[in-house]
Amino acid sequence: MFNPRRVIFEERALNYELGNSILEEFKDKKLEILYSKNGRITGIPGKTNSEMYFEGKSTLVVGVRKNLNFATCKPSAHYQLPIASGCNGMCEYCYLNTQMGKKPYVKIYVNIDEILQRTQEYIDERKPNITIFEGAATSDPIPVEYYSRSLKNSIEFFGNNELGRFRFVTKFTDIDTILGLRHNGNTTVRFSINTDRIINAYEHNTTAVIERITAAKKLYIDGYKIGFIIAPVFLYEGWEEEYGSLINLIALKFPRGNITFEVISHRFTKRAKENIINIFSKTTLPMDEEARKFKFGQFGYGKYIYPDEKMKLLKNFFKSKLLEKFEENSINYII
Numbered sequence: 422m423f424n425p426r427r428v429i430f431e432e433r434a435l436n437y438e439l440g441n442s443i444l445e446e447f448k449d450k451k452l453e454i455l456y457s458k459n460g461r462i463t464g465i466p467g468k469t470n471s472e473m474y475f476e477g478k479s480t481l482v483v484g485v486r487k488n489l490n491f492a493t494c495k496p497s498a499h500y501q502l503p504i505a506s507g508c509n510g511m512c513e514y515c516y517l518n519t520q521m522g523k524k525p526y527v528k529i530y531v532n533i534d535e536i537l538q539r540t541q542e543y544i545d546e547r548k549p550n551i552t553i554f555e556g557a558a559t560s561d562p563i564p565v566e567y568y569s570r571s572l573k574n575s576i577e578f579f580g581n582n583e584l585g586r587f588r589f590v591t592k593f594t595d596i597d598t599i600l601g602l603r604h605n606g607n608t609t610v611r612f613s614i615n616t617d618r619i620i621n622a623y624e625h626n627t628t629a630v631i632e633r634i635t636a637a638k639k640l641y642i643d644g645y646k647i648g649f650i651i652a653p654v655f656l657y658e659g660w661e662e663e664y665g666s667l668i669n670l671i672a673l674k675f676p677r678g679n680i681t682f683e684v685i686s687h688r689f690t691k692r693a694k695e696n697i698i699n700i701f702s703k704t705t706l707p708m709d710e711e712a713r714k715f716k717f718g719q720f721g722y723g724k725y726i727y728p729d730e731k732m733k734l735l736k737n738f739f740k741s742k743l744l745e746k747f748e749e750n751s752i753n754y755i756i
């Protein structure tokens with residue numbers, strides 16, 4: 422659970438019952454409480470890039486989602502479901518690092534009812550097709566769930582919905598508040614995992630992999646659809662043994678279980694690399710362009726991926742290891 426150092430309330434959030442109950446919750450705690458009249462977020466300290474980053478990551482903003490036009494979310498879903506933005510985790514290779522500005526605060530929205538009303542309109546527009554919504558496109562929603570209850574509301578909304586489906590990704594394990602809900606199998610929870618070595622080195626302020634797998638099992642028993650995203654995969658000395666042990670561990674918990682896997686090799690853009698070095702000046706992330714292959718991306722910028730022969734090794738390894746323990750249709754993709 423996220424324990425912020427400061428909380429900033431947009432004043433309009435206090436027109437909602439949830440906004441007030443969150444304020445009550447924090448009033449008794451020893452932390453800084455600030456208010457924003459116009460929705461502009463100021464008051465987060467920090468002079469250097471690192472300070473701004475760490476202070477931003479320690480700040481919770483409680484606001485109202487005004488823009489109810491949902492962004493598309495291809496290829497994994499049709500739309501993003503905007504229930505939160507930012508994350509208190511500090512993964513060096515986080516996909517949000519280049520999107521959240523210099524002070525990447527975490528924001529939750531108190532108008533979940535309006536957000537879900539809008540969701541229904543999107544579902545109606547695509548009738549009779551199924552419409553899939555992704556709840557973690559701009560955040561990890563689990564650490565703030567204790568405050569926002571947005572996942573609970575969304576999961577129950579989709580549980581009652583014939584044509585809507587919900588999915589989200591997490592690296593956190595505070596999932597007890599979403600156990601026992603009427604989800605009707607309409608929500609898929611995917612856990613992003615890696616080897617202990619990689620998590621300890623680069624995924625600061627997140628949870629141990631064994632805890633993630635244990636949380637996944639609890640949700641699986643509760644009837645949720647479960648997936649694992651093994652990412653980003655690094656080819657370091659001993660990688661086969663360690664990623665192999667990781668898959669063995671999952672197989673122990675989910676013997677021939679009906680779960681899915683996505684495997685994503687490490688890649689980086691020039692911009693992401695600069696950003697990481699600015700914040701984590703002592704990073705040991707392998708980002709040597711010379712050791713990679715440059716691949717043009719669909720959005721006009723290129724990325725550095727492993728060269729072909731290493732990629733082939735990686736794909737062969739994961740395919741055969743996963744098929745040793747799970748069914749063929751459990752592998753969604755390996756890239």
Ligand code: SF4
Binds near residue numbers: 560
């Ligand atoms: S847990 Fe996910 S969203 Fe949070 S910092 Fe890590 S990669 Fe980013």
